[in-house]
Amino acid sequence: MRYQTVIGLEVHLQLSTKTKAFCSCAIDFGRPPNSGVCPVCLGLPGTLPVYNKEALNSAIKVALAFSCQIQEHTKFDRKNYFYPDLPKNYQISQFDLPLSRNGHLEIISEGELKRIGITRIHLEEDAGKLIHGSNSSLVDFNRTGVPLLEIVSEPDIFSPQEAFDYLTTLKNIIEYLDVSDCDMEKGSLRCDANISLRPEGSKELGVKTELKNMNSFKGVKDALTFEVIRQTELLESGQAISQETRLWDAGKGVTVAMRSKEGAKDYRYFPDPDLTVFVIEQEAVKRIKSGLPELxxxxxxxxxxxxxxxxxxxxxxxxxxxxxxxxxxxxxxxxxxxxxxxxxxxxxxxxxxxxxxxxxxxxxxxxxxxxxxxxxxxxxxxxxxxxxxxxxxxxxxxxxxxxxxxxxNNMLQISDSTKLEAIILEVIRDNEKSVNSFKEGKTNALMFLVGQVMKRSAGKANPKVVGDLLKRRLTGA
Amino acid sequence: MAIDKETVKYVAHLARIELRPEELDKLCRQLHDILGFIDQLSSLDVKEVKPASHILPICNVLREDEPRKSLSPDKALKNAPSREGDFFSVPKIIE
Incomplete structure (x- = not known):
């Protein structure tokens, strides 16, 4: 049976604002650990987050560049889970009222123009950084609270190459907007991929796996290529695909199922009571739109x-x-x-x-x-x-x-015919054989003679002028 | 709405709370009562009421993108149960 590959991508983008999403800590990734933190981003009790105006502007720019509809009402929700890089035990994100929906991105893949749907673009915040030691894990909260955008594509991508082209086009646009570094190696752009196979012609989606831990666009393409082969082999031998998260191991060139399986994630989203809603005026959107650079x-x-x-x-x-x-x-x-x-x-x-x-x-x-x-x-x-x-x-x-x-460097060409004539006469005199073959109709001989003139002029003769002069002299024209 | 022990156990796990058997019984009863009380809301006709996610009549609370002083690492780490250098130290996380 032939299978069709179906891919959807989730891109996380760090916005390059001066300060974090919900507090005024300066964002500077070079600074020593835990020196860019405050009670708000550390999640200490009694603090109140306030969203960054510039981050909202940047997010609207991105949403407009991807032809998304900016939602009139948008709000923040809490996504609850425990992990040591998340000091509040919830991430501020957006659930049912995201900033924008229903956009698209046009890409050229293997010579063909293709439109990839964008499901939604929403606002959230980054988590901290973990460094794993031998007996403990170390946490640096400098990155905690950096504004992120999540850009979710429709499952409209049908090959690893298309995924690659989608990402390069996306990055290109973001760079034009000048709202993020887009550096995958530095982590300012991250990409997770959902991939499933289905029998060709089928409308239903197959069981998907989620791929993580790719740190370059090529890594995304390679991980997807591996996964297409792995899933095809499973399906062809009559086995089922298990819905799971798999980590890309760039060194070995394989995806490996994550060990921790807690069953279905239960994030218990609910509206963040610390943050009031946003009403985005059409006028403001228009103003931002008119200020967008040429894409x-x-x-x-x-x-x-x-x-x-x-x-x-x-x-x-x-x-x-x-x-x-x-x-x-x-x-x-x-x-x-x-x-x-x-x-x-x-x-x-x-x-x-x-x-x-x-x-x-x-x-x-x-x-x-x-x-x-x-x-x-x-x-x-x-x-x-x-x-x-x-x-x-x-x-x-x-x-x-x-x-x-x-x-x-005395590089000016000699185009002056009187200077060139002297050399040309010398060359004609010394290369009787080639002169004769040219006269017999062998045009190649002219190239040789031009070459000789070039040589004697130490490469400074103008070859076109030399050719014209030679031809004129040899044909008497 | 009925709430069973399994649900209470599940919610306790999500919140990383350990419950003794007698606590489980007690919470099961209490949560049942609370949900029953809240359930009265579903008898109200809200067809004409706009959905709200916040009780305050304010919106678009934003701040300028201007940096302010952060805490010093020592202050930030002051209440940490365990630190290593200027890092918070936690039990080793696998993966």
């Missing part, structure tokens, strides 16, 4: 339309908001109508310099005007492409202007 999809469309970029090029450039802004400023500064030369430099030599140095495009800190000047030199054929790449490397290393580097 990657729109930016990509505009780049294609305004600057004549190919979809491929535009997609690369909008990968990061800062890079896209850097690229657009370069495109605007470039005087030519055809922007292709700049695009080629951005996603060619500049991007490879960035990759080599493990930096972003704008992280290279190349002066935009200097980059445009460099492209200008190449376009006017004043320097060769090869030299220009060397100039770029030096520009990054030394921060010197392009022109200065070109002059220092």
């Amino acid at each position: 990657p999809k729109e930016k990509m469309r505009r780049f294609i339309k305004e600057y004549g970029l190919s979809e491929y090029d535009a997609k690369i450039l909008v990968n990061s908001r800062r890079d896209a802004e850097f690229a657009e400023e370069c495109l605007r500064m470039y005087p030519g109508k055809d922007k292709k030369p700049v695009v080629n430099w951005l996603i060619g030599p500049l991007l490879s310099e960035a990759n080599n140095r493990k930096l972003s495009l704008c992280g290279l800190k190349v002066d935009k005007q200097e980059l445009i000047n460099l492209v200008g030199f190449v376009e006017k054929q004043e320097i060769s492409n090869l030299s220009a790449k060397l100039v770029l490397t030096q520009m990054i290393d030394t921060r010197k202007p392009a022109e200065e580097i070109i002059k220092e």
Whole structure:
């Protein structure tokens, strides 16, 4: 039997506000243990939580970017469970009146446009951090109370690759909104995955497992790929899938069932009496919506339309908001109508310099005007492409202007025909055989002769001009 | 609404409370009475009443995102039954 994979993802996102969700402790992950805590986030008796305005704004931005409906009435609930990283013995979260519902995210997966439903995006708070020693576990409450968003997708994802593409698209949008670091390794973005299989064509969902402990997007993809194989083998041998939580072991490349099975979780949600309700005015939502930055999809469309970029090029450039802004400023500064030369430099030599140095495009800190000047030199054929790449490397290393580097290294191409003619005559004289084969119609011979001129000019001759001059001289045209 | 011993045991477990047998009997009776008392509410007609999750007529209580001083680790750990360095120390958690 053939099976269809069905995946739903839950993403937890730390909002990068200055202070925690319900108290004024500064968020700073570098600080020593238990130095960023107060009676509120420690859950001491008699304290009163008050939600962070900025966190609510950020959350509404995210919800709007994912086309969710912001709910007019929203409230906080207590999710009750005991765990040492949770000092109050409940997490403040949202149950039946979440901030937003019914959104979607458009992704491109394996060349196809797909819409993934977003069930809900709600507000909650982070727990503390546990460090397990040999005889005891140590608790640091600095992270306790950091504002989180939970973004729950519909079970609309049908392959591990789609899950990966969903996550990269989601991260891309969040980065544009500038509301979170989105760093999975640092834990500012976490992802749990629900996965089940069903016979192809069936409408009913199969028994699912919940996967945790993945710390990269690739880890999510790998864990899901493993789980597809594991579940397929079980089903094909007539065994049942047990509904359980499984932990991804990245080292061994397997998922392992969690040992503690307390049966169904019973969180006994109830409205948090310490926090009053929120009524979100349409006017406020409109105001936030109008302040949203241009998102990657729109930016990509505009780049294609305004600057004549190919979809491929535009997609690369909008990968990061800062890079896209850097690229657009370069495109605007470039005087030519055809922007292709700049695009080629951005996603060619500049991007490879960035990759080599493990930096972003704008992280290279190349002066935009200097980059445009460099492209200008190449376009006017004043320097060769090869030299220009060397100039770029030096520009990054030394921060010197392009022109200065070109002059220092004597890189200007010789396009002056009188200077070139002398070399050309020499080459024609010394290469009788190739001259003759060109005259007999072997066009390859011309390339050889151009090469000889380039060699004698120490690479500085303009190959196009040389070719034209040679052709004219040999054909008498 | 009837409440049986199993339910009381279950709720006690969720709350991490250990009950002696005589306490279990007593709580079973008391919870039964309390729930019965609350149950009177279901005889009311609330068709015209808007759902409420809070009794106070206020909403949108928010604070500015401005940091204030936190406690020192020593103060934060002052009431901890056990500490190791500046960490709270708890019995070892597996997984």
